Amino acid sequence: MLIFDHVTKRFGANVAIDDASLTIRPGVITAVIGPNGAGKSTLVNMAAGSFRATSGRILLDGVELQGLPKYKIARAGLSRTYQNIRLFDGLSVLQNLEVALVPRSLPTLIAQAFWLGPGAGAEVRDTCMAVLQRLGIAHLAERQAGSLAYGQQKIVELARAVAARPRAILLDEPAAGLNHGETDELKAHIQTLRGPELAIVLIEHDMRLIMSVSDDIYVMNRGAVLAHGNPEAIRDNPQVQEAYLGQPGAMGNIEAAARGRRNRVRLRAGEGLAWGQS
């Protein structure tokens, strides 16, 4: 369970996050949406340790993440993907995943490098291959990460984020820059991540994706939580429509998307794009 407890972040006179409280439960996919500048990315970056909140707490399974260095936050069980992909381009796909499973203790690392300890190489490799298999990219294992297509890189990043079996995972605009087919593929992958132990946070603009995969939605506006509820409730919330959606024409798209989810009807390509890419 990932909890943002009355978190406020000021940059000088600017209030980026204004007393936001969010609870992200394991086993469900929680989306955080809102217009540009609403504070979604600030929230993610604070949880991942890029900077500290001005006030408030961020707890992962009861552990305060504020003030921990980034690598300790990752070790506490929080992993993330990035808005603009950040893979280790020069390494193979498999190696990218192995990085997430490097032994945590420095003495162990030294011992392995000096032939003293047991090398866990094969075991780590198998774990990583299993993750790649689950996401259907096992055939790319030996390819250089930087040479892959954009959509494939996104999936590799997803694989790297889940390889270390995190407790919570932050997906920062995973669908940005993907075409429809790729987004559908991504959607399927996000669905497979769902597990009783894992809290999934989805920061996204693509409403079609959000409405079809998320169980719980927080709407942010100007740094504050404007609304919280399931996709249907959010869709019907007049405040949300006014603050976030702006244009009246956009409603049809959300409705279509939400209906699509309820009826398990696959959307036609082209729908739901209207404000997904604004």
Next chain:
Amino acid sequence: MALMPIAVVVVGVFLPAYPLRILDLVLLYAILGMGLNIVVGYAGLLDLGYVAFYAIGAYTYALLASPQFDLHLPFLLILAIGAGLAALAGVLLGIPVLRLRGDYLAIVTLGFGEIIRVLMNNLDWMTNGPQGIARIDEASLFGWRVSTPVDFLYLLVGLAVLTFLFVWRLQESALGTALAAVREDQDAARGCGIDTTGVKLIAFATSATIGGVGGVVFASMQRFVSPESFTFWESLSIVLVVVVGGLGNPFGVMLGAGLLVLVPELLRAYADYRQLLFGVALVLVILARPMGLIRREYGPSWFARKLMAR
């Protein structure tokens, strides 16, 4: 792969004294290059002060096995002490500077290299200052007196093989993976739970250790040390061995060591233009092969796979 050192020994034994000395020098630079490669090639940190660790090793031997303090400790013991001191220096230097990246790190390490040299130049009571320390003991290993160039050939080939095996293992181990991640994207590495400062410190220390060992051997070979041997030019040469040969590839480093020692020797006839020609050659190599003569992926593991496949 095992044939290479044997070939070197077989060829070396029949060489006259002068080329043999050059071969010894090539091996020494190969060892130093493989050591520096851990920091520059694996972790992607530009260290321009590697000579500091080399100097620490050399002076350790010079002070502990010469009439200077009338100490005559055994070679192996000094080898361990020199390696230890160099490792310690690596950690002490690493703790403050490893927050820095790129150019800043390069400048600070460059400064560190100079500090050690200036220190040796000025600690007259200990190091004789610019005059250096002469009449250093002959090295001896389990009763084997290492004194002629051929003896050093054996010693250096042995050390080079050990170093090669060690850096290969390091590169293939989880530590190597962690260092590669640091090289590619330090922030993303942190996001994956890598203690970047910690692994860089290990890299620095192991690299320094190899530099220290090289220094001890160097002192026992020359039987004379002075600050002149440890100028910035020396650091630069070792960096060039790595960069020209192949960043992150021990094979490349060996080739680089060969070229960087041999080419200036071959150009000796053109005394005045030597540095110029050498410089032009370096620029051409770097322009033509920015990743070094032998690319990273054609390393020992690639070679081993090729052998297995046959």
